[in-house]
Amino acid sequence: MNKPLVNLLGLNAQELGQLVQDLGWPRYRTHQILQWLYQHRVFDIDAMTNLSKIDRGRLHQVATVYRDEVLSRQMAQDGTEKFLWRLVDDLAVETVLIPEERRRTLCLSSQVGCTLDCGFCLTAQMGIKRNLRAPEIVGQVLNVQALLPEGDHITSMVFMGMGEPLMNFDAVADAIQRLTNMEWGLGFSPRRITVSTAGWIPRFPDVRRLGVNLAISLNGTTNAQRDHLMPAVNARYNLEALLQACRTYLEDSERPLTFEYVLIAGVNDSAEDANRLVSLLRGLRCKINLIPFNEFPGNPFRRPSPDGIEAFQQIVRNRGLDVFLRKSRGDDVLGACGQLGRSASEVLETLVHPRRSLPIERKMLDVI
Numbered sequence: 001m002n003k004p005l006v007n008l009l010g011l012n013a014q015e016l017g018q019l020v021q022d023l024g025w026p027r028y029r030t031h032q033i034l035q036w037l038y039q040h041r042v043f044d045i046d047a048m049t050n051l052s053k054i055d056r057g058r059l060h061q062v063a064t065v066y067r068d069e070v071l072s073r074q075m076a077q078d079g080t081e082k083f084l085w086r087l088v089d090d091l092a093v094e095t096v097l098i099p100e101e102r103r104r105t106l107c108l109s110s111q112v113g114c115t116l117d118c119g120f121c122l123t124a125q126m127g128i129k130r131n132l133r134a135p136e137i138v139g140q141v142l143n144v145q146a147l148l149p150e151g152d153h154i155t156s157m158v159f160m161g162m163g164e165p166l167m168n169f170d171a172v173a174d175a176i177q178r179l180t181n182m183e184w185g186l187g188f189s190p191r192r193i194t195v196s197t198a199g200w201i202p203r204f205p206d207v208r209r210l211g212v213n214l215a216i217s218l219n220g221t222t223n224a225q226r227d228h229l230m231p232a233v234n235a236r237y238n239l240e241a242l243l244q245a246c247r248t249y250l251e252d253s254e255r256p257l258t259f260e261y262v263l264i265a266g267v268n269d270s271a272e273d274a275n276r277l278v279s280l281l282r283g284l285r286c287k288i289n290l291i292p293f294n295e296f297p298g299n300p301f302r303r304p305s306p307d308g309i310e311a312f313q314q315i316v317r318n319r320g321l322d323v324f325l326r327k328s329r330g331d332d333v334l335g336a337c338g339q340l341g342r343s344a345s346e347v348l349e350t351l352v353h354p355r356r357s358l359p360i361e362r363k364m365l366d367v368i
């Protein structure tokens with residue numbers, strides 16, 4: 001039986017080095033192949049033209065470059081674009097591109113579904129299917145970049161798509177290494193990458209070591225509110241533990257924290273909530289992003305009125321904290337914050353036909 005082809009994007013630098021050694025090639029070839037994959041972003045071994053034709057032929061015999069297929073692209077009226085990818089095992093995951101003047105922010109998914117059960121989030125309704133692997137995370141970046149018009153570039157990335165990134169930390173960290181490596185990777189500054197967590201505090205020190213930004217999805221100013229809105233994570237790490245972890249994080253971090261606060265009418269948007277938010281966060285080096293709740297079918301929560309949102313922001317601002325209102329982007333295609341997951345679950349329910357190329361891709365499951 002033929003050995004399965006190895007997906008080159010599925011290998012980290014050490015594993016690729018081993019493959020190069022097994023082929024009897026000099027060590028510098030590892031670097032060359034990595035550059036082709038991440039800097040030139042080729043998806044074809046034949047395009048690796050500083051490998052001889054014979055060497056490309058040998059590489060073809062043992063390896064391939066596999067990328068996930070785009071199942072759909074939906075453009076919202078504001079230009080936000082939602083991509084749905086079919087993964088190698090027929091699961092599906094979403095990525096959102098948010099254009100803003102000269103910026104192109106990519107919202108990345110880290111899991112198919114999510115273990116946590118935040119009540120304001122559509123992804124939560126899927127449950128967890130599985131963690132994404134590092135190449136599937138980086139693949140979202142490579143694939144979207146390849147689909148952008150000439151001269152258009154992704155400028156920043158946020159791990160705010162499907163899943164809790166800190167519950168899939170090893171893959172997220174591996175992906176970030178490929179995204180930030182200057183010698184052979186995509187060369188993004190870690191400062192342009194934000195990892196957003198519901199409050200999975202054991203991994204905060206690991207995030208600090210990566211040098212990327214950390215955002216905390218707070219959403220409540222009492223344990224009762226967080227128990228209501230984010231029961232799974234608050235049962236493990238309550239508000240006091242979360243804030244203590246934030247203080248410890250800031251002691252050794254040059255980077256300030258961002259607190260995300262989803263404003264939900266009648267749940268966490270009163271003047272009392274705004275004042276309590278200030279009291280909780282005063283003294284922490286941070287900014288606050290207010291995100292008016294993005295409604296979706298079947299969810300009982302409602303977005304506050306524009307006046308209510310404005311009043312909340314004013315209280316926090318007048319008391320001296322940096323607070324910003326995040327515009328809803330892409331909500332008409334369910335691409336806004338908390339709205340990811342519907343298309344992915346629909347795909348899971350409707351994918352019944354085996355793909356034409358299934359045998360090869362099945363083989364690659366082992367190595368991606």
Ligand code: SF4
Binds near residue numbers: 118124164
């Ligand atoms: S908000 Fe984030 S952590 Fe919470 S259920 Fe949704 S994806 Fe998971």
